[in-house]
Amino acid sequence: MRANPPLLLIAGATGATGSTVAAAIAAMKQAPDEMLPWLTTSHWFKDLDPLKGMELAGWDIAHRTLKQAIEYHGVLPPEKYLPCLEHLGKFPIRHAPGNDLPLHKQVEHLIRDIQDFKGLFPYTHPVLVNLLPASSTIDLQEFNALDELYSQADALTLPDLSYVLAAISTGTPVVNFTSNPIELPLIAQEALKAGVPLCGRDGKTGQTYLKVVLASALKARGLQVDGWYSLNILGNDDGRNLADPDKAAGKILNKTELLDDILGYRVGHQHGAPCHKVVIDYYPPRGDCKEAWDVIDFTGLFGMPMSLRLNLQARDSILAAPMIIDLAWWMVAVHMAKRPGLVPELGFYFKKPTGPHPPVTFQDQLSALQSLEHDCREILD
Numbered sequence: 181m182r183a184n185p186p187l188l189l190i191a192g193a194t195g196a197t198g199s200t201v202a203a204a205i206a207a208m209k210q211a212p213d214e215m216l217p218w219l220t221t222s223h224w225f226k227d228l229d230p231l232k233g234m235e236l237a238g239w240d241i242a243h244r245t246l247k248q249a250i251e252y253h254g255v256l257p258p259e260k261y262l263p264c265l266e267h268l269g270k271f272p273i274r275h276a277p278g279n280d281l282p283l284h285k286q287v288e289h290l291i292r293d294i295q296d297f298k299g300l301f302p303y304t305h306p307v308l309v310n311l312l313p314a315s316s317t318i319d320l321q322e323f324n325a326l327d328e329l330y331s332q333a334d335a336l337t338l339p340d341l342s343y344v345l346a347a348i349s350t351g352t353p354v355v356n357f358t359s360n361p362i363e364l365p366l367i368a369q370e371a372l373k374a375g376v377p378l379c380g381r382d383g384k385t386g387q388t389y390l391k392v393v394l395a396s397a398l399k400a401r402g403l404q405v406d407g408w409y410s411l412n413i414l415g416n417d418d419g420r421n422l423a424d425p426d427k428a429a430g431k432i433l434n435k436t437e438l439l440d441d442i443l444g445y446r447v448g449h450q451h452g453a454p455c456h457k458v459v460i461d462y463y464p465p466r467g468d469c470k471e472a473w474d475v476i477d478f479t480g481l482f483g484m485p486m487s488l489r490l491n492l493q494a495r496d497s498i499l500a501a502p503m504i505i506d507l508a509w510w511m512v513a514v515h516m517a518k519r520p521g522l523v524p525e526l527g528f529y530f531k532k533p534t535g536p537h538p539p540v541t542f543q544d545q546l547s548a549l550q551s552l553e554h555d556c557r558e559i560l561d
């Protein structure tokens with residue numbers, strides 16, 4: 181069965197990550213061969229073509245075009261995006277429904293938009309990508325029915341909900357790249373009923389990706405981790421938003437919990453205090469160019485101590501954009517393979533993989549991708 185290329189419907193389209201994804205998709209239309217090497221799916225789905233057919237649309241509350249957004253965020257120098265301005269200008273970005281509207285009105289508005297976008301790009305497979313800012317922690321677990329959610333959920337606190345509900349109603353797969361916990365049991369159940377796959381949570385782009393690799397490697401050699409201190413600084417709008425401890429709490433938890441899960445013990449248990457520390461600091465001069473330091477204390481034979489330092493100088497949106505395009509392709513494949521609900525096999529891409537028994541070590545995450553590709557390939561071949 182031939183797959184249509186994804187139409188990425190981005191909530192938060194003119195943010196740093198969304199506008200970089202837009203630039204990448206526009207660039208792909210001009211020179212797919214220059215973009216392919218950065219995609220993991222070009223390895224997994226060798227014949228998922230044509231990349232030229234990918235499209236993008238979305239919403240934002242900020243009144244700016246994609247070109248203005250790219251200039252504002254400063255992720256890309258002009259010579260990288262000016263050649264594809266014509267394509268960028270064709271991606272429709274709409275104003276997000278007002279936060280003052282009741283949840284059901286927001287959802288109705290978004291459903292109409294999704295239907296319009298589908299009409300504009302009929303030969304594509306729509307996938308919703310959530311790139312809204314991190315929200316304050318909120319407990320929505322208690323909702324048992326959609327009516328209850330519509331009448332009581334505070335959409336202002338978690339605007340992501342309206343996008344996910346609109347996606348499920350229109351049969352659109354969902355990628356949750358944010359740390360916002362939209363995969364409530366009720367939402368997962370509705371997605372399952374509607375035949376819609378949903379993956380998340382919280383893109384694993386830089387420091388945490390390397391943490392999973394290193395922790396898995398230390399575990400494989402039987403080396404004991406005594407402590408792990410992770411500091412990262414970033415100066416983009418995401419960093420400014422995360423300077424609010426309440427908004428950072430979910431992300432810090434996602435960055436912290438996975439280490440014990442990989443190692444199979446509580447790091448620092450012998451010290452009687454938590455010894456896995458994660459600090460995120462907003463440091464404006466760096467913009468999107470984040471920097472991370474890790475100090476890893478571990479022991480070997482006879483309990484002899486050793487230590488490792490890691491310094492990563494990376495670019496937030498440059499790491500994130502290809503992963504988002506990859507995830508959109510995965511969701512097209514998984515949707516066509518009729519695998520609705522949460523997709524734990526995509527844990528490779530996320531800090532907090534959702535779904536039953538997600539793989540936690542690096543090698544298990546790669547094996548899970550391999551078996552998912554195998555399941556999808558039978559349909560796509």
Ligand SMILES: NC(=O)c1ccc[n+]([C@@H]2O[C@H](COP(=O)([O-])OP(=O)(O)OC[C@H]3O[C@@H](n4cnc5c(N)ncnc54)[C@H](O)[C@@H]3O)[C@@H](O)[C@H]2O)c1
Nearest residue numbers: 192194195196197240241276313314339358383417418500
């Ligand atoms: N880039 C990465 O490496 C990375 C990694 C993991 C997670 N994330 C998460 O992805 C999300 C996006 O990151 P970013 O750097 O692009 O952030 P950003 O702040 O640059 O972009 C967020 C965008 O969402 C828009 N927005 C806010 N409320 C909205 C609403 N109700 N409807 C539509 N748009 C709305 C904002 O105007 C902004 O343009 C964040 O939650 C971030 O934590 C990013």
